[in-house]
Amino acid sequence: MGTSPDAPASAGQLASQLLGAMAYGELSAFGRxxxxxxxxxxxxxxxxLAKIAVGAYGNFALLNGRLSEMGTDPEEAMLxxxxxxxxxxERTRPGDWFESVMKAYVIDTVSSDFYRTIAGFLDPGTQRLVEQVASPDQATEVLRVLLRRALSDDPRLASRLALWGRRLVGExxxxAQRTGLEHPLLGPLLRGGGDARAKVRRLTGELAEKHAHRMAGLGLAA
Known part of the structure; x- marks a missing residue:
């Protein structure tokens, strides 16, 4: 891990770390x-929701297989x-079904935005895999439909879910900031020099803007 960002090995290290983070995210999503x-x-x-959980495990299996193909121990990559x-x-335990669905939706969309952004600096094969796993899909739409239905059935949920959504995206x-700074995931972004923290802040600002747009689509304030 001591190679410079421009060394050939760094791209493989970056891919391994990104896929390791994604794999553990999918595994934990399955359980949750x-x-x-x-x-x-x-x-x-x-x-x-059980079907979405099965899909998360399928994504985990894809990522696990890719890490093995790269010669990386999947468990070591996730740890x-x-x-x-x-x-x-642990900090974001939902209080009921509605908060569970909102959490699944926020985490699914924000993490997907983050992973796709980082994958843009990697090799085409890794980019395709990340797009396959992280692109908006049927599960994302199903969660959106569940939220819209819940808000339509009980408009009083809006203020509570808006507040919960703000807490979730803040966390x-x-x-995402901690991941970017504690792990060399953003190495390719820093090749041009500059302050790493400023670049991470810009990235998280972009993620927050996309989240706000999605919340507005649900009729909620981000």
Missing amino acids: LSTDSRYAPTLHDRAV PFQRAFDHFH ALTQ
């Missing part, structure tokens, strides 16, 4: 969504992120 599905108000909703990710989820962006 599987648990949260038990609190669904209907069996249909329970099945929907540096385990404590921070687990701590984040998520703090986590």
